[in-house]
Amino acid sequence: MLISRRMMLRASGVALGLPILDAMMPRARAAAAAPRRRFVAINLGLGLHAPHFVPDSAGPNYPLSPYLEVLKDFRNDFTVISGTSHPNVDGGHFSDKSFLTTSPHPASVGFKNTISLDQRIAQQVGLETRFGFLALSTGGVGLSWSRSGVQIPAESRPSHAFARLFLEGKPQECEAQVRRLNEGRSVLDATLDQLRRVRGRVGAGDGERLDEFAEAVRETEQRLLQAREWESRPKPRVDAKPPGDVKDKGDVTGRARLMYDVMHLALRTDSTRLITFFETGANAVPPIAGVSQDYHNLSHHGMDPAKIKELGVIETEQMQGFRGFLEKLKGSAEGDSTLLDQTAVLFGSNLGNASSHDSRNLPILLAGGGFKHGRHLAFDRDRNYPLGNLFVSLLQRFGIDADTFGSATGTMRGLEPA
Numbered sequence: 001m002l003i004s005r006r007m008m009l010r011a012s013g014v015a016l017g018l019p020i021l022d023a024m025m026p027r028a029r030a031a032a033a034a035p036r037r038r039f040v041a042i043n044l045g046l047g048l049h050a051p052h053f054v055p056d057s058a059g060p061n062y063p064l065s066p067y068l069e070v071l072k073d074f075r076n077d078f079t080v081i082s083g084t085s086h087p088n089v090d091g092g093h094f095s096d097k098s099f100l101t102t103s104p105h106p107a108s109v110g111f112k113n114t115i116s117l118d119q120r121i122a123q124q125v126g127l128e129t130r131f132g133f134l135a136l137s138t139g140g141v142g143l144s145w146s147r148s149g150v151q152i153p154a155e156s157r158p159s160h161a162f163a164r165l166f167l168e169g170k171p172q173e174c175e176a177q178v179r180r181l182n183e184g185r186s187v188l189d190a191t192l193d194q195l196r197r198v199r200g201r202v203g204a205g206d207g208e209r210l211d212e213f214a215e216a217v218r219e220t221e222q223r224l225l226q227a228r229e230w231e232s233r234p235k236p237r238v239d240a241k242p243p244g245d246v247k248d249k250g251d252v253t254g255r256a257r258l259m260y261d262v263m264h265l266a267l268r269t270d271s272t273r274l275i276t277f278f279e280t281g282a283n284a285v286p287p288i289a290g291v292s293q294d295y296h297n298l299s300h301h302g303m304d305p306a307k308i309k310e311l312g313v314i315e316t317e318q319m320q321g322f323r324g325f326l327e328k329l330k331g332s333a334e335g336d337s338t339l340l341d342q343t344a345v346l347f348g349s350n351l352g353n354a355s356s357h358d359s360r361n362l363p364i365l366l367a368g369g370g371f372k373h374g375r376h377l378a379f380d381r382d383r384n385y386p387l388g389n390l391f392v393s394l395l396q397r398f399g400i401d402a403d404t405f406g407s408a409t410g411t412m413r414g415l416e417p418a
């Protein structure tokens with residue numbers, strides 16, 4: 001029988017963060033007592049010049065590269081990973097679509113993405129905070145993709161992200177939000193009723209797809225219930241002024257620093273435990289001393305020494321911004337440890353060589369998260385190791401029973417819990 005797609009998608013746009021409430025079932029209370037695991041993914045869309053990032057040798061005693069020299073105070077808090085990529089992920093800049101999903105051929109006609117790593121983790125921990133996740137960007141597009149392969153809109157203005165996290169709306173605005181949440185639940189109830197009626201009139205294959213959709217509807221219904229409870233609770237207060245927004249589109253590092261500050265506050269207040277941040281770059285000249293050319297143009301340096309020198313100035317500034325983020329995380333106490341100890345921070349790029357649009361040999365760094373660090377894991381540069389294996393290790397760190405994710409073949413070799 002033919003089923004209207006419109007009927008199936010009535011409630012598909014709801015995606016709200018979930019808290020743990022006092023009245024939730026014992027399973028949720030047990031989760032609250034467990035260590036708070038967090039995950040942050042940061043992607044530099046215009047890459048990192050590999051000779052300035054990748055160390056010359058592997059192991060624990062590797063010499064710091066110029067970019068890693070910026071992070072020298074955190075040497076024992078991160079692992080450098082080289083010689084990895086996602087198999088069959090090509091397409092130059094389009095490969096950013098697959099950075100957290102591993103889906104092949106993102107530039108191909110009819111490309112269909114899959115769920116991103118952060119959203120897979122959100123299925124496990126998204127119910128424990130006010131916001132199940134934050135998708136952030138400096139240029140509108142983000143890194144997060146739903147279970148159905150739909151890109152999740154990203155917030156690119158730090159002021160808006162801060163307001164959503166920490167500023168209270170007016171009473172009438174809160175009341176209106178509660179009404180919208182109630183209306184959303186009524187739509188979901190109607191959708192579930194329709195699914196029950198249709199379920200008995202379709203074949204086994206369609207039945208399985210309907211069951212998957214019904215499960216997604218139930219998860220959304222639970223999110224709506226939790227979100228409605230949060231509307232009656234005050235947002236956390238922070239000792240920080242609301243940030244302004246950098247108007248200069250070329251000031252990529254200035255915009256990133258503001259977003260890093262918001263990200264730290266979001267994690268420190270446990271407003272969310274999952275953040276993705278896409279630094280998209282810019283077709284403009286950054287206001288940085290020593291830089292006179294368009295950032296995107298510099299990333300396509302063609303091994304021109306003058307261009308590489310200016311690119312190095314920009315990317316060193318980006319490393320400085322990332323250093324500041326790590327510093328804030330390590331300086332925030334979390335029980336007997338630090339926020340950095342409880343937060344796995346994936347930092348890198350979907351491009352191994354932005355100059356040639358090559359998505360092999362990706363520059364990757366993993367900080368914090370309760371892993372043994374202080375070493376360079378160097379895999380084969382000619383026959384790359386699957387980066388998805390790192391994703392499986394991260395899933396298992398969150399207590400998720402997973403042996404694979406996308407193109408992964410197992411957990412990452414050489415990466416161990418602390």
